[in-house]
Structure formats: C-alpha cells, structure tokens
Amino acid sequence: xxxxxxxxxxxxxxxGNPLTVKCTYSVSGNPxxxxxxxxxxxxxxxxxxxxxxxxxxxxxYGFEAEFNKSQTSFHLKKPSALVSDSALYFCAVRDGNGxxxxxxxxxxxxxxxx
Amino acid sequence: xGGITQSPKYLFRKEGQNVTLSCEQNLNHDAMYxxxxxxxxxxxLIYYSQIVNDFQKGDIAEGYSVSREKKESFPLTVTSAQKNxxxxxxxxxxxxxxxxxxxxxxxGAGSRLTVL
Numbered sequence: 024x025x026x027x028x029x030x031x032x033x034x035x036x037x038x039g040n041p042l043t044v045k046c047t048y049s050v051s052g053n054p055x056x057x058x059x060x061x062x063x064x065x066x067x068x069x070x071x072x073x074x075x076x077x078x079x080x081x082x083x084y085g086f087e088a089e090f091n092k093s094q095t096s097f098h099l100k101k102p103s104a105l106v107s108d109s110a111l112y113f114c115a116v117r118d119g120n121g122x123x124x125x126x127x128x129x130x131x132x133x134x135x136x137x
Numbered sequence: 138x139g140g141i142t143q144s145p146k147y148l149f150r151k152e153g154q155n156v157t158l159s160c161e162q163n164l165n166h167d168a169m170y171x172x173x174x175x176x177x178x179x180x181x182l183i184y185y186s187q188i189v190n191d192f193q194k195g196d197i198a199e200g201y202s203v204s205r206e207k208k209e210s211f212p213l214t215v216t217s218a219q220k221n222x223x224x225x226x227x228x229x230x231x232x233x234x235x236x237x238x239x240x241x242x243x244x245g246a247g248s249r250l251t252v253l
Contacts (some may be wrong), residue, residue: 067244127179
C-alpha cells in the first residue's frame with residue numbers, strides 16, 4: 024500500500040532564510056513523487072515532480088526537491104523564502120508501475136515571517 | 138482555457154439527503170479523481186477513474202458513489218450513508234505519457250459541503 028508522511032504540521036521560517044518541508048513515502052513499485060501547494064479555499068497547484076532521472080528536481084517559484092531512494096524521502100526546499108510562499112504544502116506519491124492511484128500526505132503549513 | 142470546473146462552490150444539505158457534486162474537465166485527460174479534505178488530515182482519496190465506464194474505490198469510498206459515462210465528467214454523489222459529510226471536496230484529472238504535464242494532477246477549485 025502507498026503512504027506519505029509529512030512529519031511537521033507547521034514550519035516557520037524568516038524571510039530570506041532557506042526553507043525545508045519534509046516528506047517520506049512508501050510505495051511497492053517505482054515512486055512517482057509530487058509536491059503541490061494550496062492557498063486558502065483554493066484547489067491545489069502543482070510545484071514539481073520526480074519520475075526518473077536526476078535526483079534534484081527544480082520546479083515552480085524557485086522550489087526544488089531531492090529524491091533520496093535509500094531514505095525514501097522527497098524533501099521540498101527553497102534557498103530563500105518569501106512571505107508569499109506562506110501556504111499549505113502537500114507531498115504525494117503514485118506507484119509508477121502502472122497504477123493511477125495518487126496518495127497525499129496530511130500537509131505542512133509554511134509560515135514565512137517578514 | 139482548459140481546466141476543471143466544479144459546481145456548486147458551496148452546498149448545504151440537510152441530514153438524510155443525497156447531494157451530487159459536479160466535475161467537468163476539458164483537458165482531454167483520461168484519469169479523474171475525487172478527494173476529500175479535512176483540517177489536519179490532508180487529502181483522502183474517495184474514488185478514481187482511469188477510463189470511461191470504469192472506476193475504483195479509494196481509501197474512503199463508503200457513503201459515496203460516482204459514475205463515468207463521459208470522459209469529461211465525473212460526478213460524485215454524497216449519500217445519506219456518509220456519516221460525516223461536511224468537508225471540502227476536490228476533483229482532479231491527469232493524463233499518462235511522457236510529456237512535462239504527464240501524471241500531474243490538475244485540480245478544480247473545490248466544493249464545500251456543509252450538513253445542517
């Protein structure tokens with residue numbers, strides 16, 4: 024069975040500082056990994072994905088994530104946080120061996136303080 | 138512009154009533170999904186469909202039903218058997234393949250259901 028864990032309910036960071044939002048996953052086949060962001064009362068927006076290839080994936084708005092197979096992790100990072108990055112972030116996993124089922128973590132709320 | 142349209146945006150229901158949430162996409166995506174969002178629990182998968190006339194239960198399908206008669210449409214019915222239906226419901230779609238948008242979920246704006 025697939026599962027995703029986001030161990031932090033909330034992450035606080037000062038504007039200009041680097042940020043990390045953690046994600047670990049479990050899937051039986053090859054993992055397809057995703058990060059999405061949600062602003063209040065809105066649907067989710069795609070940030071980046073790992074399917075295959077380079078372990079460091081770059082996405083929208085300066086975000087990046089590193090796939091670590093041995094640690095089954097896919098942490099989201101940004102070198103310099105902006106106040107406008109404050110939102111709810113979701114990690115998701117899909118079994119790449121033919122499955123369409125996509126499972127999300129519980130979400131991590133990011134607060135960036137000016 | 139291509140996208141996913143969910144309606145209604147807000148819906149109020151009395152206990153014991155069935156309600157249907159609409160989801161329409163013009164992205165020509167094969168797969169469609171319904172998720173439920175509750176505070177602190179993230180998104181939980183209700184049902185998903187890979188092709189027309191076929192769908193699978195997700196992790197919390199009890200009390201819900203769906204149909205997929207057309208590629209563009211995937212309505213969700215919240216039945217009276219769903220004991221705690223108050224939530225934010227999100228519809229999504231995706232397409233397989235090798236392009237940059239492949240396998241990425243595109244979401245609608247959501248429907249907020251409140252049981253009175």
